[in-house]
Amino acid sequence: MLLTTGTPTVHAAVSPETPWGQARGLAHRAPLPLAARTMPLAAAAGLTLAEDLRAQHPLPAFDTAAMDGYAVAGPGPWRIRGAVRAGGVWDGLLAPGEGVEISTGAPVPAGACAVLPLELAACGAGWVSGATPAPGKHVRRAGEDASAGTCLAPAGTRVGPALLGLAASCGHDALLVRPRPRVRVLITGDELDLVGTPGPGRVRDALGPLLPPLVTALGGEVAGVRHVPDKPAGLLARAVREARDAEVIVVTGSTSVGATDQLRRLLREAGARMVVDTVACRPGHPQLLAGLDAGRWVVGLPGNPYAALVAAHTLLAPLIAGLSGRGLPALPEVPVRGDVRPAPGLTRLVPVAWEGSGARIVGGHRAAFLHGAALGDALAVITEDWKDGDRAPLVLLAG
Template sequence: MPVPPPPPAAGPSTTPARTVSWERARARAHGAARPPAGRSVPLREAAGRTLAEDLRARHPLPAFDTAAMDGFAVAGGPGPWTVRGAVRVGAPWPGRLGPGDCVEISTGACVPPGAHAVLPLEGASVSGHRVAGDVQLPGRHVRKAGEDAGAGECLAPAGTLVGPALTGLAAACGHDALTVRPRPRVAVLVTGDELHHAGVPAAGRVRDALGPLLPGLIDLLGGENVALRHIPDRPAGRLAEELDRLGGAEVVVVTGSTSVGVTDRLRRALADRGARLVVDTVACRPGHPMLLAELPTTRWLVGLPGNPYAALVAARTLLGPLLAGLSGQALGPLPRMPVRGRVRAAPGLTRVVPVSWAGGDVRIVEGHRAAFLRGAAVGDALAAIGPEWAEGDLAPLLLP
């Protein structure tokens, strides 16, 4: 009598996961994050980080009454005025103008006390030390002290992403440093025995696209890529070993291994480590087997599918909002545009497709199967197409 084969080894549950909508997945990823305390950095190091405190003006802007034109700062009456001197940028005039007086003045220079307006150079008639011209209304061509911002006024709230304009604004109002959140550190584990890492792959293998793709994407999303390692599927314990070995990163990204196939071991590794699943599959195509988990070590793990475009969609869905939350940024509403083109309906699912600008609309770009990046590579944004979408309807956009 034949001996029956032994029962299969216990593995991760294959019961349907608690799938959440695409919109809910983004909100969960953002809401789960807890931003660290801010730290002060010099202005030259602040770009790309997020304000941890409101940016406030340390003095009025402008700090003094400023000439908005080259010409003559005039005091009282219809003129003509007598020239008492000249005022250049960075060198305030020491006196006070009386009625009938004026000084030659450069754009950006401090308007002397007593002056009521600036007569532009092209409107002035000069004869020796006498100047005539049209009567200037009080305040004409003068930027008054504090008219842009008062001392102590909030110029940018905490949570604002620091860019070149904000660093310039901070300098203009007297700051040498900003208190910002550190960029979240992200380590990447790219899994798969089939991956080839240089040149044209051999038969049965595919070129790794995610190793080159993810560092730049992490930087674009506000993180700092601190490690990238390639992990084979065999032997079975390699992925778990790498998870235990990694240090120095708040977020770990694992590509592949997110489904329930024979070589997909991420869920087992998470269960063995007591991880808390925040998102476990998302109702979207491509990328639905994505996941987000919190490890007991207070690290976050984002699981991405192995197919390149599916992984890109998953990263924009979970990793982007998570990094925004860790940086203290708000998850604001996405811009919406009319979308035109062809895409197959997916009942109950959000389809995330590449789009390009087309006047006042956006148009779906071909080449967006789960493994193919051409559409995303040449498109301008990703559009989230809901299950009830019809051509020309509004859809939210994920901008670069």
């Protein structure tokens, strides 16, 4: 049973202080994607395609007018044979010198070679005249956008509003998707005040408000948030045992080696499989990722708020992507300017804001201070050889 006493099974970490990029990749590759399920379009938003989305019929399904005007055959002037509106059909065959009034989106009648826009047409006594349009002008041909069977979005694509509209337009009523991973958040610490100005020796909990919307933005579903005191010992173990309804358990604080830091000991005693045990980055190096029984995962985040934010984007974001069947997002690179000192052998992650075609470092990013991150657009990945103005990868801030 998870987190029981007895002779512990000790699993070696991947390496002391796993390199930042490697830690991110390990977190993404560690899980198997969650089982797929079929969901109606209205319930699929924010989930991830488990199979390719394919066109079930040509798009457009028929030749359609791209403008209001007249569908015409041959050179003009043209005798008006009738009218066709979107949703209707004009039965018949246009001969040269004939046309029908037509609305945008309506089927183009057989025999028509083009659409004469309304604003270029002169009408009178059942006839219309104007410059003869080039063949195919203002006509969207059947299958012009996609033929039947075309892959419109590959498996692993996150389902957003545009994809839902695309799926509906090509005949889908439901999608095979992977659900959001369920995430339980356990915030540890005896020193935390949950409301108001903290008292002497106390600090206000910042991670309780920060983590739930971050989990949602990363593609997870928050199953609950619980504050767990450091004392008496055993409360954290019990909280982890009771979080069996979640694929991911996020523990904040308790990840270092101090007297009140229990998480690593508990994981060793449970025989957990350590995937990442500390990361060579600043801030956030005491973070960890471990596998439990039944495909569940523990992500340990530092207690300092900015360090926890960095760690969440390092391990939690890739883990959720892997569980969801999404790829590990590539990091865009732009020139980064500002005053930051690279750390030998370490990756520094600092908040930046967009500035022209690049980004500028925002101050206020000590481990416990969220000011820079609150004003920034991304975290710049600063390696030991970076110099002011060099290009650097960016982790876009979720939310």
